[in-house]
Amino acid sequence: MPPREATCWWLGVATAPGCGPQPDFVVEGVNLTRLTAPPRPGEVDSVRAEWDASGSFADVLLTEVASFEASDGGTAVVYAGVTVVAAGSSPDTVMFAGIYAPPRPTGSQLNRGLLVVLQDLGGVARMEPSASPLPLIGVRDRVAVLSIAFSGQSILADGRTYTPRAAPAYYQREAKRVWNAVLQLRLFFAANLIDRSRISVVGNGYGATLAGLVSQQSPVDLLLAVQPIGSFFGDGMQEEYAKALRGQLLANIPTLEETIAETVFQVRDGRLTVNQARVGLLQRSPAHFSPRAAFTVITTGTDIIGIPASQGADWAARLSRANSVLIETDAPTVDDVLGNPSLDNFVSIKLREFGNF
Numbered sequence: 466m467p468p469r470e471a472t473c474w475w476l477g478v479a480t481a482p483g484c485g486p487q488p489d490f491v492v493e494g495v496n497l498t499r500l501t502a503p504p505r506p507g508e509v510d511s512v513r514a515e516w517d518a519s520g521s522f523a524d525v526l527l528t529e530v531a532s533f534e535a536s537d538g539g540t541a542v543v544y545a546g547v548t549v550v551a552a553g554s555s556p557d558t559v560m561f562a563g564i565y566a567p568p569r570p571t572g573s574q575l576n577r578g579l580l581v582v583l584q585d586l587g588g589v590a591r592m593e594p595s596a597s598p599l600p601l602i603g604v605r606d607r608v609a610v611l612s613i614a615f616s617g618q619s620i621l622a623d624g625r626t627y628t629p630r631a632a633p634a635y636y637q638r639e640a641k642r643v644w645n646a647v648l649q650l651r652l653f654f655a656a657n658l659i660d661r662s663r664i665s666v667v668g669n670g671y672g673a674t675l676a677g678l679v680s681q682q683s684p685v686d687l688l689l690a691v692q693p694i695g696s697f698f699g700d701g702m703q704e705e706y707a708k709a710l711r712g713q714l715l716a717n718i719p720t721l722e723e724t725i726a727e728t729v730f731q732v733r734d735g736r737l738t739v740n741q742a743r744v745g746l747l748q749r750s751p752a753h754f755s756p757r758a759a760f761t762v763i764t765t766g767t768d769i770i771g772i773p774a775s776q777g778a779d780w781a782a783r784l785s786r787a788n789s790v791l792i793e794t795d796a797p798t799v800d801d802v803l804g805n806p807s808l809d810n811f812v813s814i815k816l817r818e819f820g821n822f
Contacts, residue, residue, distance in 0.1 A: 490703065493710040495732045499739050500746075501703040504753050512747050513754060516637075516681060524549050525559060525642050527649045533623045538568035540657060541592045543622045546646065548631070557631035560639075562646050563592045563620040566609040566657040575607070578663035578686070578816070579654070581643065581679065582612045585670025586719060590614055592622035604813050609659045611650070613643050617719065635723050636749045640678035665689070665816060666758075671720050677751025677780075680758045686819045688758035689812055692765060695752030695780030697724060724749055752780035759819040761789040762812060 489498035527544040535541045546560035569575070584590055590612030614620045616633035634642070647661060654661050665687035668676030673693030680688045696702070709715055709725045710733060728745040731737035737745075747753060761784055765777025781791035792808060 490707070492707045493733050495706070495710060495729060496739055497703045497706055500729070500732065500742060501698045501700070501706070503698060504743070504747050504750075508743065508747055509753055512744060513681075519641070525645060527562060527646060530561075530627070531622060531625070535565060535592070539566055540568075541565045541622060542653065543592070543620060543627055544646075544650075545627075546629075546642065558629050559615065559631040559634065560629055560642060560646070561614045561620045561627040562611060562650075563590060563614075563622055563627075564609060564611045564650065564653060565592055566653075566659060567606045569658065574658065576658050576660040576663075578608050578665065579647070579659055579661055580608045580610050580816075581647065581664060581666045581676075582610055583643070583666065583668035583672030583675045583679070584612070584614065584618050585668075585672050586617040588614075588669075588672065589619045589621050589626075592620065604816050608665075608816070609654075609657065611647070613646065615639050615642075633719070633723070635720055636675070637678060640675055640682060643675070643679045644682040665819075667691075667812075668693070674720075674749070674751060678749075680756070680761075681751060681754055684757045684759070686759050687812075687815055688756070688761045690761070690763045690777070690780070693751075693763065693777055693780065694721075695763075695776050696750040697728075697746040698750065698753075699779070701775065752783055756784055756788065759788060760815050762792065762815065763789070764792045764794060764808065 489496050491497065525546040525548055527546055529542060530545045531543040533541055542564055544562045544564075545558050546562060547556045547558050550556050566577070582590060592612070612620060614627065614629060616629050616631060619626050619628040621627075633639075647664065651661065653659070664683075664685045666676040666679050666685050667689040668674070669691035670693075673690035674695065676688055676690055677693060677695065679685075705715065705721065706725060706729045709722075709729060715722060715725075724746070728737065728742040732739055732742045761781075763777045763781045763784075765775075765781075778791060778793070781789060790811075792811075794805065794808075
């Protein structure tokens with residue numbers, strides 16, 4: 466006679482493994498099981514359609530605030546991004562954009578590609594030839610570098626620091642503003658022989674997540690995401706949301722706190738349904754969308770920013786092996802990751818291969 470299967474019940478629901486479904490994980494009235502379940506194809510398609518319909522986000526105009534010759538003879542310009550507001554309202558400076566174009570040999574008509582650099586929160590983008598976080602062996606003279614600073618970030622140019630003071634927008638709105646800045650700089654590109662159809666994007670930390678969202682606005686040649694948050698779904702995020710709902714101290718990551726305030730707490734307070742909050746999480750999660758970059762490099766390592774290191778691996782697992790690579794490293798800090806000569810050499814090779822640099 467075969468052994469009888471165990472029967473385990475809790476409030477009328479079977480709970481033991483093999484006995485049936487587990488009860489949903491609910492904290493402070495928020496069903497975290499439903500909130501953090503993997504996005505359904507229909508949800509992804511709906512957010513993608515909304516992005517495509519919205520076009521370029523033109524609520525910010527760039528105004529030149531400084532220009533100077535870099536130490537190597539290149540050209541460097543800093544622009545302030547000021548919000549477009551109704552008459553009688555005060556505009557805000559929500560971003561600074563600094564662009565550096567290396568010097569051209571006399572008589573050269575070589576078009577150069579564009580590398581967009583997005584820092585982590587607290588990051589400082591340095592103009593001059595060191596604007597990129599990577600040395601970019603063998604391609605530095607073939608690429609112009611556009612560094613963007615939003616709230617919590619700065620640009621250091623010609624001895625002066627430029628820091629936006631406006632409240633942060635984070636994620637999708639800032640991704641739209643990055644792409645709109647690229648569109649507004651077309652005159653600079655033309656004057657300096659920069660081909661804006663050859664664009665690569667590199668970001669680290671929050672900048673890596675933002676880079677992933679930027680790459681969804683239009684095809685880019687290369688996406689490099691260093692220590693990213695690719696998804697706000699899954700068990701790791703579920704634990705962070707549960708801690709927040711219980712009032713426990715979170716890692717000091719403003720973007721995570723903002724995400725929780727705009728989604729999880731809104732469900733708790735009855736202002737959003739779970740499905741509405743899932744849309745907000747998905748709008749911040751580039752890992753769930755088909756890549757538009759020709760090639761994607763994701764680096765991941767130890768849990769150095771309070772987010773599980775599996776984030777990068779989970780993102781890479783959703784990408785085709787033909788157009789992506791995951792680099793795992795034991796480097797203890799983002800700076801160590803960015804200073805890895807092997808990584809720099811690999812990225813330079815991919816820039817030449819996919820970006821025609």
